[in-house]
Amino acid sequence: xIALSDYLILSSIVFCIGLAGIFIxxxxxxxxxxxxxxxxxxxxxxxxxxxxxxxxxxxxxFVFFILTVAAAExxxxxxxxxxxxxxxxxxxxxxxxTLKG
Amino acid sequence: xxxxSVLFYIFSFFFxxxxxxxxxxxxxxxxxxxxxxxxxxxxxxxxxLEAEFLAITxxxxxxxxxxxxxxxxxxxxxxxxxxxxxxxxxxLPLGIFVSIVVIAQMVLVLNAGxxxxxxxxxxxxxxxxxxxxxxxxxxxxxxxxxxxELAAILLLIAIIAAITxxxxxxxxxxxxxxxxxxxxxxxDRMRFASxxxxxxxxxx
Numbered sequence: 455x456i457a458l459s460d461y462l463i464l465s466s467i468v469f470c471i472g473l474a475g476i477f478i479x480x481x482x483x484x485x486x487x488x489x490x491x492x493x494x495x496x497x498x499x500x501x502x503x504x505x506x507x508x509x510x511x512x513x514x515x516f517v518f519f520i521l522t523v524a525a526a527e528x529x530x531x532x533x534x535x536x537x538x539x540x541x542x543x544x545x546x547x548x549x550x551x552t553l554k555g
Numbered sequence: 556x557x558x559x560s561v562l563f564y565i566f567s568f569f570f571x572x573x574x575x576x577x578x579x580x581x582x583x584x585x586x587x588x589x590x591x592x593x594x595x596x597x598x599x600x601x602x603x604l605e606a607e608f609l610a611i612t613x614x615x616x617x618x619x620x621x622x623x624x625x626x627x628x629x630x631x632x633x634x635x636x637x638x639x640x641x642x643x644x645x646x647l648p649l650g651i652f653v654s655i656v657v658i659a660q661m662v663l664v665l666n667a668g669x670x671x672x673x674x675x676x677x678x679x680x681x682x683x684x685x686x687x688x689x690x691x692x693x694x695x696x697x698x699x700x701x702x703x704e705l706a707a708i709l710l711l712i713a714i715i716a717a718i719t720x721x722x723x724x725x726x727x728x729x730x731x732x733x734x735x736x737x738x739x740x741x742x743d744r745m746r747f748a749s750x751x752x753x754x755x756x757x758x759x
Binding site for chain 1: 557559560563567570571574575577578579583586587590593594597600601603604605606608609612613616617620621624625628629631632646647649650651653654655657658661662665666670671672675677678687690691694695699702706709710712713714716717720721723
């Protein structure tokens with residue numbers, strides 16, 4: 455029988471893979487967005503595992519809201535990405551240094 | 556070993572492997588396809604945890620809508636030409652180091668025995684007549700009805716924001732120009748036309 459700690463360890467491994475992906479692909483914004491999606495999938499697995507092992511449906515409802523917010527985030531993020539590609543001709547993070555901050 | 560345990564290890568193998576292949580993929584479109592495989596294995600794991608509604612939702616919304624949106628943007632923006640891979644190896648050791656440290660900490664904390672089956676008890680499986688969708692709907696429309704409405708409003712705001720961000724040309728929009736409307740004179744609106752009436756004899 456698979457215990458709760460196995461699910462938690464699996465989701466923490468995937469979370470850290472997403473974290474490493476942000477470190478590795480830090481110049482490509484599309485890859486950054488996809489790594490955030492990976493992290494969210496790991497966190498949702500965490501929520502659902504706790505929901506199942508505690509017999510409480512609140513975790514699944516929370517995952518539902520996380521999916522909603524993530525869909526909105528992706529839609530607006532890709533819209534901003536399209537605008538940035540129009541104005542700069544590239545989606546690399548290195549070209550977004552015009553503010554000189 | 557139980558059959559569900561075998562399934563868990565198969566799905567988690569695909570989960571971790573496709574995630575690793577995704578973050579190291581050189582092609583962005585290939586990375587998006589591998590992320591779809593990751594979502595499928597995550598949905599299979601959620602099915603093992605009796606979260607059927609969320610598993611189907613993950614496939615329908617994420618694979619069906621969000622990843623298709625990603626593929627559209629990847630193909631539309633021609634990212635392969637603009638992608639810089641020069642810094643790939645520069646931050647690779649730092650990323651691996653941080654990940655290994657975080658994974659080691661998590662495993663040390665989570666494997667300490669407080670989440671074992673003897674401590675929290677084995678959850679009983681529901682029988683075939685149990686409907687996960689009904690149970691979630693009862694929760695959503697009673698306890699969480701106010702956050703549910705807020706989520707709907709959030710999606711509406713996201714639609715409006717995405718359209719107004721990307722929509723650029725004002726070709727067919729019925730936008731008002733306030734100063735033009737205020738400064739209008741009566742002679743701009745009304746025009747006196749002098750039309751000579753035809754004589755009634757000619758019309759007959």
